[in-house]
Amino acid sequence: MQKRHALRDDQWERICEALPGKDTDPGRTSKDNRLFIEAVMWIAKTGAPWRDLPPEYGKWSNVHKRFMRWAKNGVWQMIFNTLAVDADTEWLMIDSTIVRAHQHAAGAKGGQQCQALGRSRGGFGTKIHALSDALGNPMRFILTGGEKSDFLQACPLLEEQRAEAVLADKGYDAGYIVDAIQAMGAEAVIPPKLNRNTPRNYDVFLYKERNVIERMFGKMKHFRGIATRYSKTAVSFLAFVQLAAISLWLK
Template identity: 45%
Template sequence: MDRFVLTDAQWAKIEPHCLGKLTDPGRSGKNNRLFMEAVLWIVRTGSPWRDLPSTFGNWSTAFRRFRDWREADVFKRIFDALSEETDMEYAMVDATIVKVHRHGQGAKGGPQSQAIGRSKGGMTTKILALTDALGNLVRFELLPGHRFDTIGVAPLIRGIQFGALLGNKAFDSNWIVEELNQRGAQVIISQRPARAQKLKIDAKMYEWRHLIENYFCKLKEFKRIAMRACKTDQSFSAMIYLAAAVINSR
């Protein structure tokens, strides 16, 4: 179980954001650290909640607790706490596709209401991410697998300052180029062959884009991220936040 155990340094940053402290209203939580490691075990292994080892306690209790913390945005706060120091000299944007397990389908409102769509790979979800210059996650958006990457870019970059934006040709859009020009940010985006007026980009700087691709590889080491088994976006996002927090704090 050691590979799923949080370090003391990680836990020191996580603990203040957990529910159930003595100063919180309502019932106090029992062994928040063990519970966090239980959720991390689920995210890392991709196992169903019913398969949670008894070491972590009753699986149903753990799941209900996860649901309560998800509703309270605890995992987002933990991600923010463990991602304090970002290097925004430049930012990178990219997307990755994850297959949706049949257990991840069937939420109220249908798949279209939970960022699930049918693409060449079947039922899929797209994780659109913005990372900093070190390749660490800053923000992400969930999209149905068949939607264009550019659809989720606006909320990703809203209110964030960076010196340049790196992206592949999927992000070669006039509105993105215009937005970056207005900001005074450098455009480091590979261009489509059909673009009439070619833009000069820093080819050497563009090579650094491998960092965001490397990040997706790290993220997909967590099996619950590599294949989505969560019915709702809220649960899937919570697991991404926890995995990203652990990665960013290594």
Template identity: 40%
Template sequence: MSRRRYELTDREWSIIAPLLPNKPRGIPCVDDRRVLNGILWRFRTGSPWAEVPERYDPPTTCYNRFVRWRKAGVWDRLLAAVSEAYDGDIVMIDSSCVRVHQHAANGKKGDGDDGCMGRSRGGLTSKIHALVDAEGRPVTLRLTAGQIADCTQGEALIEGLGEGDILLADKGYDSDAIRARAKQRKAWANIPPKANRKGTFAFSAWLYRQRNLVERFFNRIKHFRGIATRYDKDPADYLAAVKLVAARIW
């Protein structure tokens, strides 16, 4: 049977397979590639876990494997491994809001945890923060409530900047803290200053035009309906799905 759309290609699987946990000896285990295709199907379609087709093994198997590997840090390690060779000469940061579906927002209230959900212009939303390289490939990802200001995540996103790197970001990241952190790491923050900014900063409009690559990244991951709309109650599950899709972009 030919490979269905959105399933892993042989080349993709050859890269991903060695990065997955080894199967325990003596214990029969379902096929990892088949289950991973089921996980990708769920986030590509935005369907409930219960509707994952049986050809990918029982839906409970796909869900349990996704959550268990998330808790074990597998999805984090997968993205870190495939992005090791990223080109750090030019990096760019930005954020994008996603709508939170009502099924993901019906958790208990008053427990002190916003679940990375908040009220913004689009209603109840979450916000994905990303750093991508000069090819638009994701390196660092974070998740917050939708109303959280972009600049609050800037310092964490650029933690891996190296000497001589160029950081591209919009006016939302024009803060003393972000500029100072970039300078501390001997990188250049090419950020347009806000209208009320005091002082002057070197800025290249020509370089800044390349920032659209981070916007293209958000467009690519939102081809997955389970990413474009958040259906997961647990923010850790949703962020893990974003990282899995991001790893596939590499």
């Protein structure tokens, strides 16, 4: 019987060749890569402390050290990028979501700002800024403190991207963002703010497709380690976000 959080064979086959520890990598072994990823998936989906990792996944401290090593070395990002090359970029969407931080998330070195933590009207938390493709598949993430404005991360999310249109809510209605989208050769499908001096038209019908990025965030928050931030460092939390994104790509 397959474990609840285990990878299916077809999912494993899509990522196994991209992982470190292949036969061509000297001094490494990949024989337990699948079990390791399933262990981290268990932590991300349950939101449980590392010490509660079931013993069949191995010693929790070893799994945690390896998770952090992969996070710092960009391995989770690399796996995510490997899957995201299949993105449907006919049009792109940008949006953000707030994740409330547990009290255990505080206290890491460098202070709150260095760890993408901050206080907004909703409380203490992290904001996940995301870029998705036309089907609602994640393509890029940026973390900031919860109090940071959405529009400040729009251009970094769209950097080096190409599309026919970019969809976003009216919170992104700023002249320099619209100009950046048009410089991409794309149409800015962004409702104008009510206080805009010069009215601007947008494709009302195409804008209705923007709900797919909201559904993407909803699916990611099925991971309890994403719905509530328990990670002390931005590096570890971003790795969990990337792991959730990998899961969405694998489906």
